[in-house]
Amino acid sequence: MSAQEVEVAMEELLLRVVPGLAEQWQGATPDAIARLERIAGRPLPPFYRWFLTHMGQSMGPLAYPTFDFSVQHVLDCYAQEWFEPHPRFLLIADDSKEMMPSPLFYDLDTPTRADAMVTTWEAQADEDDRYDQFETLHEMLAWSALYRFRVRKMPQTCSGTVSGDDPNLISLIEPVMRNLGFTQPISTGPYCGLYERGDAVMLCKGMPRHGFDQARSFNLGGTTPGALRKILGELATESSLKIKVAEWAPGV
Template structure:
């Protein structure tokens, strides 16, 4: 693991322990033997971040757990042992989906590495590898995005969502200096598709689809103590970045 990758893990751990109540007492990692069994299925070295994740949360994610997704090492091994999923040279199951209506388990695309991690995608049962629904460029970003959404943004009295669009494929590079000037910090380093910004009274999470490098938009969710804060920050972004900004919904409705 490189020094930069180590710093990213330290930053993510600090973020999760800060925003997820009781996580330190309830998360539980996998044994080295269980991790080695997953690596054998992968047929190649695991991404360094995935090894970190399994070491911290491979048995239990505590309150960070997703409602229908089981990321546990034991579930991954059971799915292979029962023949529910076959070993694949490129795709590695990382989360079983218990949604009975339309399960969408999560896979690593090991041929799409990024910053000591790899692309996370879902696919329907029986679908081939060309029918992947790409979710996040890295599992690290998925976990950070989800934690900020569930444990900070959704607890804000006022939220909104929408899109930024413009002529540059790297839209977040235009947003970041504006957010910094307004006192927002980025809790972990991210790539060009995921933006995470927070300060005491507000939090914004942005995302785009991995591999769609030519797309010219990023969706956002934004929460704050009141609608005035949201309008002021969004106005600053639109004015300073020259991006087109569209707000789709306010919760609760705002006039």
């Protein structure tokens, strides 16, 4: 997808799913964005520039509990030398957790679909101990919006893992979900799957570059336990996937 297609799809998804976002998000100033780009030492990923112009000052109801994505806070972190400028990694969100904070960085050497890899590592940890979270920032934001404002609002949810021998598990999940009437609000890569239907939502996630290609975690929300079991049953019978449910909420 082109940068413009990614941005249009993301804006449609976020404004549809997140209540009140259009009235509450606030973009950063061009000067603040330019200052951050100078710290990066290279052009910012196109999607990140879109994100900053729309939510670089405030993410409104999409804001994370402990992550601060605001440009001014990121600039302050660099100004106060909490983080040193790096030719590869750019801080995009500080973490306010008291125990083992894990700020988020862009891996600018891993551009993907007009965006870049989002990675994290705990304060004081070695750079090699980082954990890649999402292949792109827009997948991270879309996953969070759908989980918080759709999955968690459903009367019944469950979570677990989907596994199989095929390294591209998403390619096995997608046709089954499509046949069940689900649509994909945005295009995703091999580590993330987002599927919506009026009465159900399923989110799949894997950690890039960590050797877990044979499994994806999933979160599924819907109207009844029976509806969710039917979806999982179709995935198990119409593909070579193995489904393991770890938790039901409420319990069944």
